[in-house]
Amino acid sequence: xxxxxxxxxxxxxxxxxxxxxxxxxxxxxxxxxxxxxxxxxxxxxxxxxxxxxxxxxxxxxxxxxxxxxxxxxxxxxxxxxxxxxxxxxxxxxxxxxxxxxxxxxxxxxxxxxxxxxxxxxxxxxxxxxxxxxxxxxxxxxxxxxxxxxxxxxxxxxxxxxxxxxxxxxxxxxxxxxxxxxxxxxxxxxxxxxxxxxxxxxxxxxxxxxxxxxxxxxxxxxxxxxxxxxxxxxxxxxxxxxxxxxxxxxxxxxxxxxxxxxxxxxxxxxx
Ligand code: 2AM
Ligand code: CA
Ligand code: CA
Ligand code: CA
Numbered sequence: 001x002x003x004x005x006x007x008x009x010x011x012x013x014x015x016x017x018x019x020x021x022x023x024x025x026x027x028x029x030x031x032x033x034x035x036x037x038x039x040x041x042x043x044x045x046x047x048x049x050x051x052x053x054x055x056x057x058x059x060x061x062x063x064x065x066x067x068x069x070x071x072x073x074x075x076x077x078x079x080x081x082x083x084x085x086x087x088x089x090x091x092x093x094x095x096x097x098x099x100x101x102x103x104x105x106x107x108x109x110x111x112x113x114x115x116x117x118x119x120x121x122x123x124x125x126x127x128x129x130x131x132x133x134x135x136x137x138x139x140x141x142x143x144x145x146x147x148x149x150x151x152x153x154x155x156x157x158x159x160x161x162x163x164x165x166x167x168x169x170x171x172x173x174x175x176x177x178x179x180x181x182x183x184x185x186x187x188x189x190x191x192x193x194x195x196x197x198x199x200x201x202x203x204x205x206x207x208x209x210x211x212x213x214x215x216x217x218x219x220x221x222x223x224x225x226x227x228x229x230x231x232x233x234x235x236x237x238x239x240x241x242x243x244x245x246x247x248x249x250x251x252x253x254x255x256x257x258x259x260x261x262x263x264x265x266x267x268x269x270x
Contacts, residue, residue, distance in 0.1 A: 009063075009110060009117075016054070017055075017106050024124050034098060044072060049072050052071070053074050065083065067085050069087045071215045072090060086109070087111065087219070089107040091104050105123045105191050107215060109219035111218070116134055116218075117134050118131070121219050132225075137226050145227050152254075154182065159187050159208070160179070160186050161188050172266070174266065179262050199224060200226070200227050205254045208247070217247050230252045234247075
């Protein structure tokens with residue numbers, strides 16, 4: 001069991017995340033400012049920035065020796081996993097935030113010397129707060145999530161963005177297309193953090209993305225660990241926490257089935 005220090009940290013983090021959630025909901029009444037990052041579908045708003053600044057300044061005030069790695073760059077310059085590092089996505093699913101005002105999450109993970117300690121994903125509009133403390137199981141709104149059970153792909157729902165089964169720069173569409181037919185269904189929610197939390201809670205049985213950044217999966221990885229799920233790169237190799245990775249997360253039985261029957265036989269790229 002983690003000691004009192006980590007419990008106190010979790011208490012603060014939960015409080016700040018819920019407050020940030022209120023701040024986001026209040027913004028629904030106001031006009032937001034939208035900017036494009038790398039292309040027309042890669043958005044950031046003033047609210048993404050505001051939430052990241054809010055969380056970062058709270059962390060720095062309460063824990064001056066902790067460092068923050070945040071998507072929008074208000075954290076610290078992180079070169080090593082030394083000390084306590086918070087990995088933050090202020091709004092995961094910004095496109096959903098802008099177009100739907102729902103189906104987005106705040107994702108916060110706390111690592112110490114590279115080891116995961118606390119993972120939190122808050123689906124703001126659904127008011128669903130997922131959390132875990134290392135080794136103590138994963139929870140949804142305070143209710144413990146069961147370990148993932150044996151299942152077959154034919155009974156499974158897989159989270160997959162249509163991008164990866166159409167022409168793209170990262171994977172031959174022929175690799176994952178057969179999966180679309182073999183699964184019971186395919187879903188695409190537009191928030192990696194929510195989709196990984198859904199795998200942890202059994203609402204999805206797998207989720208695949210060919211390119212995610214540390215803040216997209218850092219908290220989800222910890223939740224997945226706590227329920228006996230598996231999270232790797234698309235080819236089964238381990239994920240590097242501080243790099244962009246392809247991410248293949250699933251119930252362990254489904255992970256094995258997809259990796260061996262669909263991916264490895266055809267695979268040529270990471
Ligand atoms: P974001 O909303 O925080 O940017 C969308 O399918 C999912 O992929 C979201 O979790 C989104 O996170 C993430 N994502 C990662 N890189 C992205 C990019 N360059 N453009 C859009 N979404 C991206
Ligand atoms: Ca983004
Ligand atoms: Ca994200
Ligand atoms: Ca984001």
